[in-house]
Amino acid sequence: MAAEPAERRPYHREDLRRDLLLAAHAHVRAHGHHGLSVRTLAQAVGVSPGAPYHHFRDRRELLLAIALEGYARLGEAAVRATSDTASPAENLLELCLSFIAFAQANPRLLELMYESELTSPAPDPALLHHQQAGRHALQAQLEAARPTLSEQERTLRLLSLWSTVYGFASLRNKHLIDPFEPSGSSPDQIARSTLRLAVEAALRQPTDALAP
Amino acid sequence: MAAEPAERRPYHREDLRRDLLLAAHAHVRAHGHHGLSVRTLAQAVGVSPGAPYHHFRDRRELLLAIALEGYARLGEAAVRATSDTASPAENLLELCLSFIAFAQANPRLLELMYESELTSPAPDPALLHHQQAGRHALQAQLEAARPTLSEQERTLRLLSLWSTVYGFASLRNKHLIDPFEPSGSSPDQIARSTLRLAVEAALRQPTDALAP
DNA sequence: CCAACAATCTAATCATTGATTAGTTGATAA
DNA sequence: TTATCAACTAATCAATGATTAGATTGTTGG
8 A cells, every 4th residue: 555665655646635635535435425524634644734724615615526526427337227229218217327327336426426415505507407407307208318308307207216216226325215125126126127117107197097 | 472562671581592493493404504603593583693602512402302303203204194994005106205295395494414524524423313213113013014025125125225225315305306307297206106116116126137 | 766746635714503511591489 | 500411612643635936957049
């Protein structure tokens, strides 16, 4: 781990910003962003308490940078999930599942990525853009899959589906879903079945009537 | 506001715990729970900085108490939303909408009620119970509406619906839904339409096939 | 090659906050 | 009246976010 002999650490470091982000990322993964302290972070990296403030305006900007990296990784996962050879309907399902999988693999990071404190007081434009990107990805596939739907109807389907995806991921990370899985199915199976149901509902023809 | 003449405040107060909760509630409603400080709260109520610690073990317990009050109010709203004369299907929709309405009326409070930091390190039993109550309420109505569904199928429907409800409320409070409402519909209309769609999907007969 | 400059970092410091402790006040009951 | 005890104050500590002044180092124009 330590490339330096502990003595003779250079005054100017290679890339402190990156080192801080790496350490912060590790802390978020392990304990969440709530307890993350700028000072202990500086100490962990081996630097004075004030040093991080030359790379981040304040603690919020540090967290924001971590969140943005998370969105980048989430976006890559979304790209990997879709394929040009698959049908839009299949892509839609895989897109949803990629979000769920990311949430399960990085629960604390996702929590930070949607933390309301990040956007206050000023909602960062880049953050907002990434937060809306997830919905836009679904929107594109839904339009491709059901081009004949009216604008209004499609918006409704999209809203419902995106809510389901985000809600499922959130509830799962809060351990509000696992307590009732007596069905013997694996968590992945349950996620897949649930999301398939939601995607089918989103793709269903609007002429279907509700059974009494 | 001030029943006391500002001078001669009694050493022992009527019910400091209640006063603290009221002030804290007001702060949460206005600014969220993140910036809530025990000391400024004590100052606002007119008491020494250490006084609150005779009524709450620490800051987390104070927030927990506020959250529990929130759940009580949410539960009352849910009871008001359902009626014995209405059909289970109607009750199911109204139950979902009552959650959405509560979320819109008390966005900061709902955020606190599902704040992950509340459950760490020890997940409070009462809190967990209330968090699961929302799902249980839906479960009861769904069982009444579709008693013939298999246990597995019903669990799936419930999971999907509850995810949609919670997800919609969360995304809405994060202002991640309003940016695309060009349809001219009111927020209430959109919520109602979206949730109706989700409820219909949950109640649909499982024999329905997915159109290609 | 060197002198000015700018960026990076340290050390010191301040204000705020959560939390604890010792002692004070006052209500209640024996 | 007095013993008791919960509620409260005052004082204090440790941790943290953030700022400032100054030391150090890399860079660049002359």
